[in-house]
Amino acid sequence: MTPDPVNVPNDTPDIYPDGCQQNAQDADLVSCAYGDVHSDRVVALVGDSHAAQWQPALDEVATRNGWRVETYTKSSCGLFDVEITTAEGTPYTSCTEWNTALLERLTGTDRPDLVVTSNSNSYRVAVDGEELGDDESSLRLADGMSQSWRAVLDAGAQLAVVRNTPWLGIDPAECISQHTDQLTECAEPTDEAMERSGDAQLVAADRLGGLELIDLNAAICPSDACPAVIGNVAVWRDEHHLTATYARTLAPRLAEQLAPFLSA
Numbered sequence: 001m002t003p004d005p006v007n008v009p010n011d012t013p014d015i016y017p018d019g020c021q022q023n024a025q026d027a028d029l030v031s032c033a034y035g036d037v038h039s040d041r042v043v044a045l046v047g048d049s050h051a052a053q054w055q056p057a058l059d060e061v062a063t064r065n066g067w068r069v070e071t072y073t074k075s076s077c078g079l080f081d082v083e084i085t086t087a088e089g090t091p092y093t094s095c096t097e098w099n100t101a102l103l104e105r106l107t108g109t110d111r112p113d114l115v116v117t118s119n120s121n122s123y124r125v126a127v128d129g130e131e132l133g134d135d136e137s138s139l140r141l142a143d144g145m146s147q148s149w150r151a152v153l154d155a156g157a158q159l160a161v162v163r164n165t166p167w168l169g170i171d172p173a174e175c176i177s178q179h180t181d182q183l184t185e186c187a188e189p190t191d192e193a194m195e196r197s198g199d200a201q202l203v204a205a206d207r208l209g210g211l212e213l214i215d216l217n218a219a220i221c222p223s224d225a226c227p228a229v230i231g232n233v234a235v236w237r238d239e240h241h242l243t244a245t246y247a248r249t250l251a252p253r254l255a256e257q258l259a260p261f262l263s264a
Contacts, residue, residue, distance in 0.1 A: 001232050003245055005180065008173040008234045011243040013055040015071055021052055022074035024086070027097035029105060035062025035069040044112040045071045046102065047078045049241060050164055051118040056244045058116060060251035065262045070112060072105065074098050078119025081151075082144025085124045085131050103148060107155035114261050115152050116214075118162035119145075120240070121198025142203035149208060158261050163213040164201055165242060166193035166221055172228045172236035186228035190221040197240075214257045216250055 003011045015021050020032035034055065035043070045051055045058055052073040062069045077084075077095035079102065086092045106115055125132050125140040132140060152159050168188045175186035194217070205211040220226065220235060220242070228235060230246070237243045255262075 001176075001180075001229060001234060003234060003243065005173065005177045005234070008176065008243060009237050011234070011237050011245055013052055013244045013247070014059070015052045015055050015073060020071050020073070021049070022077075022098065024075045024077075024092075025094060027094040027101065029072055029098070029101050030074075032071050033068055034059040034071070036066045037068050039066050039068040041067045042112040043067050043069055043114040043116055044106060045069055045073065046106070046115055046117040047073055047119040048076055049073070050120045051078070051116075051162070053165070053242045053244075053247055054116070054118065054162060054254070056248040057251040057254045060248060061255045061258060061262075064255070067114075067262065072102055076120075076123075078123075078145070079103075079115075079117045079148045080119070080141060080144035081147040082140055083126045084141075085126050089124070089131050091126055091129065099148070103151055106152050106157060111155055111157050114158040114160065116160045116162065116258075117149075118164060119201075121164050121200040122167070122196075138198060138200045139203070142200040142207065145200065145204035146207040149204065149211070153208075158264060159211075160258060160261055161201060161205065161211065161213050163215040163217060164197045165240065166190065166217060166226050167196035167198075167240040168193055168226065168236060169196065169239070171239060172234070173238065176228050176234060183227070183229050187225040190224050190226050193221060193226045214254070216253055216257070219250055219253055 022030045125137040179185040235246045
């Protein structure tokens, strides 16, 4: 199996060792270039760690198609015009500030040709400093996503939204280590994993008139269960992030769904 079970939790996208993922404290835009770095055609990969996990696949797609990838990702902060809270329940002000700077970059005169974005749906929203419950947060998050997506489209850039990946209820790396000879023990029911994933993106897409999402989840959970290993490759590095190795295997599928954007 690749990567070795002991290395599964550390199989992260290049964004992390390259220092390209902005931390939770700072609001400055941090960016790195991948793909065909000399190309004038630019695709921006934007969002939180659930966007960053697609960098290995997008790197390959962009290289093959002559596009430069510019990354703009931040820990626990997606592309949305709404105030969210930290895990401690306090206002995540650096996320709000980062989003302001990010939207200026994505809608300015030197805007990218294509914006590829994704994010977790599991955020709590705050209104007037008060943290909302799960259901109201999901609705407000959808509002915030649709507003930012609309701003990108209105500025003249193309927009491709990658549907959020499933969310497991176990630590897959630990399970693999404990059940190397019986990996079916580490599979999670697909319906449960998708329910944990949330549907704020789907609501946001509907508010934009039925924006069609890039959906690769059938290659992640190909049946009624989400396996921990597919084709001898570990799928998950933790409960809700793909390994860089498995994400890279999805490059052909991503290329197929991005083809209309890349050829425009």
